[in-house]
Amino acid sequence: MFKHIFKYRLKILLYDKSTMFWTLLFPILLATLFSLAFGRGFAQETFQAIDTAVVDSGDDAAFISLVKSLSAGEERLFNLHLTTKEEALALLSAGKVQGIIEMGEEMALTVNQSGIEQSILKTFIDNYAQTASAVNRIAAQKPEAAAMLPALLAKDSTFLEERPVSRAEPDFTLIYFFSLLSMTCMFGGYLGMAEINAIQANLSGQAARMNFAPVHKLKMFLSGISAALVVQFTKLLLFLAYLVFVLSIDFGERTGLIVAALFLCTLLGLSFGAFVTSLVKGENGLKEGILTTVTLAGAFLSGMNYAGIKFIIETAAPPLAFINPVRWMTDAFYSLYYFDTYGRFIESVMGMAIFTALFAGATYFVIRRRKYASL
């Protein structure tokens, strides 16, 4: 009986175009857009040297020497054009340089558009002007210290000690992808909803027909939810494969644990959908609305639209972060990526397990009822 129901539920879920869109195609589309928006393309982007024109007035040999040194080598900051003002303007209007640096009493930067390269140029000349001014002031007021300046400038003193907790580089853009993956797990709630609709006689005609049959309710539920688990977990593995192999998102090296976390996330998503469907009275539209709202709001608060919001919520409203299932999922993935230890991951797994147990328990409490006051 289990096999019979499982087989047909599997087909029904696989042929459900609406669920297929929300739980597979929509996340793939969104992930692709994220990838393009973050400029990841299909591989990590490398820094490109900025085409810069410097108008040499002959006043500051040190600056010329500095920009020349920054324009040499494979990891150079600038592609330097030392030229006259007229030529520099021609290069700028032709789009061959991103900015013109003019030396003089006050350094001037000329650009014809705003962008990341122009911001770097502005930061560079501001830093240079600030440092040059400090050096000049020290040399004028305390000439005896001038001899120590080159050594002081070379030494980048800091009073904070950086103690890395991870071998991995922090990458906040990953939070977007982790929360997107978590959101997709939560969209599995639609499958949980379908399974409850298929066995609760007061929710659909098909379920009423199931209830006329000589099959135990729990057996119906377990067969159906197992099919939903297989379908949703497979879709999530496909989505994960798309993220890793097509979009080149680095999820770290703990593949086995990521897949295990994904399995638990799938269970959490399904149980949440089943919980909402069994508990909320009303039309399917209302239940879908609740599922979608909680999922999207949870994903937003976990950093899907703006990575910083995750930390704002965790700092300013910890209870809200605590009850957000998407946050537990996102945390599990990020902790696997970033932390070398397992403490944070285990905490996230425990959180998800508790939520899954609560949702599943409450669902069973409602669906164990076999007679209805009304249909």
Next chain:
Amino acid sequence: MIIKATNIVKRYGELLALDHLNLELGEGEILGLLGPNGSGKTTAINCILALLTYEKGEISIFGKPMSPEAYDLKKDIGVVMQNVAVFNELTVLENIDYFCGLYVKDAQKRNQLVQEAVDFVGLNEFKKFYPKKLSGGLLRRLNVACGIAHKPKLIILDEPTVALDPQSRNNILEGIMELNRKGASVLYTSHYMEEVERICSRIIILDKGRVIASGTKEALKEMITLGEKITVEVNALNDAQLGAMKGLPNLLSVSLSDSQLVIKSRKGKNNLENILVLLKEQNIGFGKIYSELPTLNDVFLEITGKELRD
């Protein structure tokens, strides 16, 4: 006794949906549950099938108490619901196989039963179709096949012909009679009195959750005073002529509307002849004249004071 429901009381809040309903279905019978929309037919079925709770009463099927866990009883019951309840993601054949498989584990036996059900409802050429591609009539046939494929001993059909064309309706009614001939006992609900009259061996008339009459169609018609309704097309009728009509023997009522003279009489041997004689005596010109025996609608009308389809 196949079904025995005793004193069932069911409320939806303040509304009394079933008011001490008593119902018995004997082996080999087709019992019709006739009543207008909202009379409690579907509620009665859902209570019998242990899907709905009820405040009072007892229900047994095949002589055993019915409950949601009575799997040994459920395996011999087939249900065809009012609304088509199939999966759009499964083909005709898969839908029948899915629901049949809830009753029959053996795959080989099931394949045979499914094919027989397909043949029975005439969906052979549509068995690979998805439900969305089927017409309303074919969908209803699929709905029937899903309910009866496992060859149950008891078949409960809840208005299976609603919104169907006459041909599809006829197919389904013929099918039900065929199932009955093969040994199934049938509980059939409808608000179409012609259907109930045609296929049911016994009829229960429900109104507002109460049984207002029950028996064979002949017995039900015997219960009422109306024996014959004679309609005469007349050109015109004056008060004196109409007054003379009121002197007819066995007369219950006489009315004239749109040149249609309707005379309702108690049972009597010469009602039509008496009218013809009177028409001649009064020199009343007439066109068509026809006589009808009472219908179940007349039974319902006389008992409740309203039409069955009100």
